[in-house]
Amino acid sequence: MVSSGNNYKDKVSQLISWGHWFSFFNIIAAMLLGTRYIAHSEWPASLLGQLYLLTSWVGHFGFLVFGFYILILFPASFIIPSQRLMRLFAVLVATIGLTALLLDTHAYESLELHLSPLVWDLLLSGERTELNARWQYLFITVPVIFLLQLVLSEWLWRKLRKLTRKHVGVPIATVFGICFISSHLMYIWADANLYRPITAQRSNFPLSYPMTAKTFMEKHGLLDREEYTERLNAQGIEASEQLRYPLEKMAFDDPGTGKNLLVVMIDGLRSDMVEADTMPYLSAFASQNLNFENHYSSSNENTAGIFGLFYGLPSSYINSARSSNTKPLVVSTLEKRGYQFGLFGSDDLLQDPIYTEAIFSGLPLEAMAGIAQDTEVVESWANWLEARDSDKPWFSYIELNSVQNFEEGGDYTPRFEPSLGSNNISGQDTNLILKNSYRNAAYFIDEQLIQIFDQLVQQDALDDTIVIITANHGTEFNETGSNSWGANSNYSQYQLKVPLVIHWPGSVSSVSDRLTSHLDIAPTLMEALLNTTTPASAYSSGSSLFTGSSKRRWILAGNERDIVMIQPTSTTVIDQYGNYLVYDQDYKRLDAAKPKLSTLMQAMHEMKRFHQAH
Incomplete structure (x- = not known):
């Protein structure tokens, strides 16, 4: 002792x-x-x-x-x-x-x-x-x-x-x-050489902060930062978890309706532009068809929003889809059914890997090479529509980017003044100038939509064609007062809420204010166009626009870093470390608000449900 x-x-x-x-x-x-x-x-x-x-x-x-x-x-x-x-x-x-x-x-x-x-x-x-x-x-x-x-x-x-x-x-x-x-x-070496079997373990243990030395190595000539960045971007794809999509074998009642499908993606168009003054044609068209007024993109980023639309999956699965070259079920099923494909957009469409490595992997995108203006995109599509094999159904994707690139102007006469390019804009409010230029671009796109529908009517195809008009994300003009402009800076309705207008042959026109998402479009097409009997939960995080609940509690949005739960009266943003912020409908912080445990658990489960189990 x-x-x-x-x-x-x-x-x-x-x-x-x-x-x-x-x-x-x-x-x-x-x-x-x-x-x-x-x-x-x-x-x-x-x-x-x-x-x-x-x-x-x-x-x-x-x-x-x-x-x-x-x-x-x-x-x-x-x-x-x-x-x-x-x-x-x-x-x-x-x-x-x-x-x-x-x-x-x-x-x-x-x-x-x-x-x-x-x-x-x-x-x-x-x-x-x-x-x-x-x-x-x-x-x-x-x-x-x-x-x-x-x-x-x-x-x-x-x-x-x-x-x-x-x-x-x-x-x-x-x-x-x-x-x-x-x-x-070992981690310093693995981080510099992007050796995933080690770097993937970074956050396995609590309070783990492995040492890195990229700045030191770069200073002493042991690391080329530019080459490292290129390898890092590539590894983001290679290192992604394997995708388990769909979760079960797909079953179908019959070969489907055989209707044509046209998706018109208007880059950066926010939902409140669909009104009689700015987009009179689309506004009138929406009143005569299916108009979903409370619709949200799956992300505030360009490619992530498009990914959600085609796959019906949150953005956390993007790299997994690219890594495995897995096409969306909608696209692969249309391909199996013998649909003709016509894919049109600017040169960006050729260069964006989300198209070439995932959504349209292996499909002919070369037809778009050299096209820069939306007028040329529409003209090329019209020529394709005339030359196609009329005995086969078709799927066409048209991406228009004049709204996204509104600051660059275009070959169109301004409808709203003052705008960028006006002779006298001194003393005018910058916000008004930018927004009017944006509205001018939206009006120009409205005129392109007239050309598209005129062509469908001329080809006697409108009654046999499902038309979906939407956007990949919205555009903010600092409405939140947080010095946010454009997109990819916050998850307010200005950056996430987008139009969704659908022409579905045989349907009765209606206006819906229920909460809907880009993740709902794939299940809608799989069920109502392609007649699958497999439940939507086996291949999507959304539900059909025609059969989904009218009292939806939440929808998902976000990117690879954040989970975003959009609810009727609030938006909750959760980062990869579990920190969260709750905002009201105007994207103002609600300091005392906390997410509901059961709701949060469902959302987090959905972000990982389609990854292969370890």
């Missing part, structure tokens, strides 16, 4: 020695809990990746626990005079630490997130869900952990002299130190 008559120096020395051994056994406990992260994470494909996993597992948890010892218990050894009180304090700290780690492992297994403000809010929300109940059961283990820590504390104190004489402290510390340093050196 350790003598109680030691002086202050001896007491501190004993407590420090005891603290080292107490930390060591807690490192082992933390490592054992840490195996839950390994079991739930993707297993490295290479031997080097597996070696990094082993060294980072040992080094990270060794550093994490010992770091808490240095920051908390080591200083306390000098402050708390009583060894019993000090050991009780250490037991409390260790109990709290292991409980937090246990909760974190459960959060990682359930949400693939580490503890964050969002996770804590969900834990303490009081909402009655199965997940919340399971989380609260974990707190039952707290007394068990506390008792085990008390037993460990007492046993180590009794065996302290015997353990000290073994002289194994230095070798143990050396092993942990080597593992910690080597794991960071």
